[in-house]
Amino acid sequence: MIALDANGADRGPRNVAEGGRRAGVPVTIFGPADQLRNFENVVDAPIAITNDEDPARAVRAKPDASVVQAARAVKEGRAGGFVTSGSTGAALAAGLFHLKRMRGVHRPAVAVRLPIPSRPVLILDCGANVDSRSEWLVQFAYMGAAYMEAVHGVQRARVGLLSVGEEPKKGTEEVVEANRVLSDGPLDFAGNVEGNDIAGGQLDVVVTDGFTGNVALKAVEGTAITVMEAVRDTIRSGALSSLGGLLIRKKARRLREELNQDSVGAGILLGLRGGAFVTHGNATPVGVATAVRLAHRAVEEGVVERTEAALRESGSLAAASATAVSVGSGS
């Protein structure tokens, strides 16, 4: 069972519920029941958390908010994971507050799988944190690899650490230290990689801090859109090329779909004791359905347990005291 939060999406709750119905897996929908007639398994949850609110405060102040109820359903075993089209911050806060972090995990991360045509790549952290510590980066690497292996059928994930040069000494202090630790670990580690390697087709996972990851993810998405539009405008600007454009239209549409956010499905919050997924805010029913199926598969494949096992085997879990320090120093 997947708990689906229907509030907070750009296209409204019915659109999200329609995506849940199309997913073809068992779903409980948390949203405004009066707007969701005709849908099955609806729990009335009209209260939403908006982007303007401080997520942590809102999650505490609104225990009946739909995303909080969805997270609680996972915690209490009524659902295997939750999916929301609302604010990532609220999903993260609800996840931290109700599902809790895995023992020994410093920080959760938002991971997004980019549909690069030759080889999809998972990039994390895409914005759960704005600061960076080397030990967080190390854990992100193992969490990302475990996810790609468990849910996306990658045999042995190849992981790169994003920096400003390939040499192990290039980058911030945190990156240099994370490179050193990862080089000594059991991972298929490609070492430092650069911005052009994200879409380069040679990696399964790209690890970075949440500030850089958020910027890089949106830079890749934005550039793909701009270039596709430039191709279209170029083709339309002449009679001969317009004719050529007609002949490639079908193929071009398929490529656009391949690169579309709807085929990405969702970001996953890694490092929590339960599956939590966030779709694009303006996801169509197709995008929501993809996300729900992704969440379902993650639960079936035991991604939480496998992530925890990978972290344990890597020796990168924090000792109890180290965790306490980490909690004390912010969050």
Add this chain to the structure above:
Amino acid sequence: MIALDANGADRGPRNVAEGGRRAGVPVTIFGPADQLRNFENVVDAPIAITNDEDPARAVRAKPDASVVQAARAVKEGRAGGFVTSGSTGAALAAGLFHLKRMRGVHRPAVAVRLPIPSRPVLILDCGANVDSRSEWLVQFAYMGAAYMEAVHGVQRARVGLLSVGEEPKKGTEEVVEANRVLSDGPLDFAGNVEGNDIAGGQLDVVVTDGFTGNVALKAVEGTAITVMEAVRDTIRSGALSSLGGLLIRKKARRLREELNQDSVGAGILLGLRGGAFVTHGNATPVGVATAVRLAHRAVEEGVVERTEAALRESGSLAAASATAVSVGSGS
């Protein structure tokens, strides 16, 4: 006169010299004279600084290295600016050591103008620094705006501060503080912008720290290449679309040229007391010629003086004591 360093380029010194010859402006070439027969105005400078060396140490240890000689030519007034196809680190070190920072500038920045079809955008810092301070970001904003106005004919540059959300409170401490200071200043300031705004066509300048900027720049370049290749492969994968591809070939080639690094010309090091430019390492003669002409125009338009004036008027120049603190804390 532009001083052109011919060493360190992927395609060798003759290729760089050929670019200098084609530029159509007065050039002095610093490189291995025995490989540069047939070229005019060559100063024999066979010693290069490679990417493997520590730039600051190499610049001090090799006073005859070609990039150091080029920088010295600017310092001594024999050239108005220098261009190199070698290591950015070496160019920066040579610039800092011989040209010096502008008085009151905390850190120089590498600025690169991306050829976004609808509106080219300058992104800085692209890697002169890996760390970030709010007062550096503030200066980058004024330096970038002054450059676009002086050299690229922008009337009043619109400047965005890269972050993980549009709200002024989103981002790292440094970004939040820089947003506050820039909001109160004389700039046409768009506030926080996100990764997708880089290629979005609404801005003239995007300001960020050198780590994020380097990653974002390469992510944009890499994605543009990947998408163009995917378009080509898609078109070639069928008979009808292949025919369509033939009809759009000429237009597609022009677009590729527009998005090509050769049309970018060069990165400029802003914040030094003299013009310093770095081309792509694998620039063709066309790319080198573009860079040399860019450097020539920057000198003609007095970009150094205008940048200094813009910083002074903005009130963002460091007081003598603050500069001393900044120098003491690393570099």
